Amino acid sequence: MMRQEMKCCNIKAEKVEQAWEIIEAGLLANRYASLFADGLSMASFYTEAMDTDSHDATKVINVEELRKDFVTTYEE
Secondary structure, three states: OHHHHHHOOOOOHHHHHHHHHHHHHHHHHHHHHHHHHHHHHHOOEEOOOOOOOOOOHHHEEOHHHHHHHHHHHHHO
């Protein structure tokens, strides 16, 4: 909403800086939510640190392979 008001020049001159701060916070929140959703959708555990914007299938730990060992160890 604030971005639209800024585009239409409906912000008072003395409130422009405050409006930009609100816009920046909204963009950062949107970016965080998108990255969080991507992380959940991939549900991947990696053998080394990965950038949030990248995915390397060769470095993914196959959790399903470890699942049987976990269950066996837990039951023992």
